[in-house]
Amino acid sequence: xxxxxxxxxxxxxxxxxxxxxxxxxxxxxxSANASYNTLTTDYKIYFVxxxxxxxxxxxxxxxx
Numbered sequence: 001x002x003x004x005x006x007x008x009x010x011x012x013x014x015x016x017x018x019x020x021x022x023x024x025x026x027x028x029x030x031s032a033n034a035s036y037n038t039l040t041t042d043y044k045i046y047f048v049x050x051x052x053x054x055x056x057x058x059x060x061x062x063x064x
Contacts, residue, residue, distance in 0.1 A: 001041045003064060009039060010048050016059040018045040028056050 007015055018025045022038070022045060029036045034051025046062065 001039075003062060006039060006041070006046050007062065007064070010037070010046075013048040014053070015062040016047055016049070016054055017062050018047055018059055020045075020058045024058070028058070 001009075022040075025036070025038070025045060025047060029049060029051075032049075032051055032054075034049045036047050036049045036051075038045055038047040040046070047059075
């Protein structure tokens, strides 16, 4: 998938790429008391968080 396709998939939400494992992402989101959705493609984990803005240093906002 292209970056544009990934952003389109998540709609009008802030999309992050995660530099860690799915388990680490899950633990970080649970500890932040936030629900989230993921998409894994090309060995990268993209996600949106339904809570406060993500501040974990392993998450980077995806931009075009």
